[in-house]
Amino acid sequence: MKTVHGLFLPMVATIAVLMGTANAAERPNIILIMSDDMGYSDIGCYGGEINTPNLDGLAANGLRYSQFYNSARCCPTRASLLTGLHPHQTGIGHMVEDKGFDGYRGDLNEHCLTIAEVLKPAGYSTYMSGKWHVTKQLFPEDESGKSNWPRQRGFERFYGTILGAGSLWDPTTLVRGNTHITPDNDPEYRPAEPWYYTDAISDNAVRYIREHPGNNPFFMYVAYTAAHWPMHARERDIVKYKGMYDDGFEPIRKARYEKLKELGLIQKECKRSPTIGNWDKVKDKAWEARNMEVYAAMVDAMDQGIGRIVAELKKQGELENTLILFLQDNGGCAEGGKWLGRGDGGQPRADKPTLPPMDRDELQMEMKNKKTRDGWPVRKGVGVMAGPPDTYISYGKEWANVSNTPFKEYKHYVHEGGISTPLIAHWPKGIKRKNRIEHQPGQIIDIMATCVDLSGARYPSEFKGHEITPMQGTSLVPTFDGGAIDRxxxxxxxxxxxxxxxxxxxxxxxxxxxxxxxxxxxxxxxxxxxxxxxxxxxxxxxxxxxxxxxxxxxxxxxxxxxxxxx
CATH class of the missing domain: 3.30.1120.10 (Arylsulfatase, C-terminal domain)
Incomplete structure (x- = not known):
């Protein structure tokens, strides 16, 4: 069944009613996993050298899409993923600030619905763990100001951050349910080792699966901030990549390019765009290599967490009938400059905090990135080794060019390097084409249509008195059996x-x-x-x-x- 612009939705709704509760459990669970600021060739099954055995395993037993597209940047992609509309139709044509036009209000508008809002009436439980970033309502004075928070947009349970970026060791806007918290005042999650956001996202997703009642399907959105700047990771993960990038940009890009062709993800005739950056002219090679080592460690930690999610699905007997989709919000990020630690001025850590602790409501590292919440000055600049909580560094244009192999341009742009994402689809019960590559082009707007198609949900024309913009995407379900995307x-x-x-x-x-x-x-x-x-x-x-x-x-x-x- 295809779901194009709502064409077959009345039929889908009728089928959902006729199925009754006895067969409702046969509908798949759906888990959307999104990573942040990663390039087309970073993970192993898309040509990369980073250790991602869990994602590679999902790909080996599922489908990989070679020409799938996002919307070039964090907020617009997330708005499209959640709603099945083009980002401007949701009010988030740019980022989360009001630019004075209906397509650019910086908040999800009343003419769109999230997947959670659509699937919940069809009997799905709805959970989210991770980054939201589709509202400008960061610190509302009362509950009425949270109208575009996850709980108000269809998610029964939420753990994560409302804002889009910041420290992975201590992020601002961390929320459980509808309440701001900090890592050290959350009574429901106390890790055995120092709190780390990537692990916290994974662990809370695992918890949702473990505590799901089991008599109905669930929809879960897992939105990592890995591998968005700042480059923060555990040292035990960083050390795995020690020395891997010591020869610079070109050897890694070349190796990825050859592997992409070998895997069949790009045509053998496809040329490689020029490598950006001359390793021979890099002054501090150890520092530059360390930035990529930390980036790889961030991706590695995410993959470990995905492995725990898969293991819990298996433990609960849910893996066979769960559709897992993994994709990225934009291409590799070339953002840099002194603000993101790419300039001179690295300083050694002080013996004690030199600044007063920050109030919770200050947008500490996310907006100012000058100090940690407990008062340590943030260190930036060439020579400051990325990874620890008091550092704030991006990995730069040259490594972003490596991430986007073989394409040109980056996050922000709509050339292939900015919008091309891996898409892995794993569903043992529903996808028969194992370890295959689907070359038909698809787009982020297709995810909503796919979820509606599989869930038997009704995508409404009106909701709470507001006209709802029709879905813009096309279901990917036909491709699970080798069919065509009708667009x-x-x-x-x-x-x-x-x-x-x-x-x-x-x-x-x-x-x-x-x-x-x-x-x-x-x-x-x-x-x-x-x-x-x-x-x-x-x-x-x-x-x-x-x-x-x-x-x-x-x-x-x-x-x-x-x-x-x-």
Whole structure:
């Protein structure tokens, strides 16, 4: 059954009623797992050298999608994942601040529903552990200001952060249910070793599975902050990668490229975009290598947690009938500068805190990143070895270029390096194509349609008196048996970066005032050979289609309208 723009939803709803409670348990549990700021080739089963045996195991017994797309950045991708709409249609066309246009309000609007809100009436229990980042309501004065928190948007249980980034050792906006907490005042979770956010996300997800009553299916959203800056990890995980990156950027990129071709994830004819950065000119190679070692450790820790989730599903007898989907919110992150510890000025740690402790409601490291909650000055700059709680460092453009092998550009942009994500689908009872690669293009908006398709839920046209925007995606369920995705056009926009993909053709522009570029994705997915000048009519046709979509999807009117070349 296909679910395209709500076309078959009345039939799905009827089937759900006819199934009755006896067969409701046959519907699969659904777990969405999302990582943060990772590139296309980081995990092992997508070409990487990082140790990810649990994700690799899911891929070996499931499907990998080679051309799946996100929305280029944290907030827009999460809004699309949760709602099945383009981000602007949810009110989060940019990030979580109000830019004065309906598509850019910085909060989920009343015309969209989350997957939890849709599946809960169909009998699903709904749980979330991890990063929310789809509201500007960080520290509301009362309960009415939490209208876009997870509990108010369909999730029965929530543990995680409302804000999008910060220390993995002590994040601000940590919440259980509807209440702000800190790692040291949470009576429900007391780890045996120092608290670490990636582990906390995994452990609380495991707890939800263990405590699920078992007489109905569940939907769970697990949203990691690994491997978003700052580079924080346990030393025991970092040490696994000691020396692995000592030879610099090019050898790792080359090895990943060859493995991607060997795995069949890219065509053998696909060229590799240029390597950014000259290792011979790096002044502090040990520091630069350490940044990637910590990044790898962050991914490793996430994979360990996913392994614990899988183990608990197996223990509870739920693994066979659970659909697990793993994907990433954008490409590798090239953000840097002094603010993120990429400049000079590394300082040794002081013997004692030099600043007063922070009040809970200060946006400590997330906004100012000058000190830890307990008053330690945050150390940044070349020479400060990433990993510990008092450091705040990103891994930089050069390693992001490695993460995005073989593509160019990064998070923020809608060239392939910014929007290409692994997608792993594992469901022993429902996916018969084991260890196969699906090459049909898909998009983040397809996740809602897939969940509705499998759950027997009804996607409503109205909710609480508000008209609901129809789903924009297409169910991926047909691909589980080798069928087709019934759609040939994909659209993208973020910060004026824009693209349309129609069949094999992709029209893309970098920056709100950038010229359109045209690429043949079948022959040149790395976007090395711009065909715009030799195909002016195709450029005009695709540009018109993109502009028409931009009006429908609330991209325009918006903050970039005056600059975008029509």
């Amino acid at each position: 040939d056009t994909l659209y993208f926009e973020h910060e004026g970066n824009r693209a349309i993909r129609k069949g094999k053709w992709k029209l893309v522009a970098k920056g709100a005032n950038g010229a359109w570029q045209l690429y043949d994705m079948d022959a040149d997915r790395s976007e090395m050979n711009d065909l715009a000048k030799s195909n002016p009519e195709r450029v005009l046709q695709l540009a018109k289609e993109w502009n028409d979509w931009a009006v429908r999807a609330l991209v325009t009117p918006g903050p970039y309208d005056k600059e975008v070349k029509k």
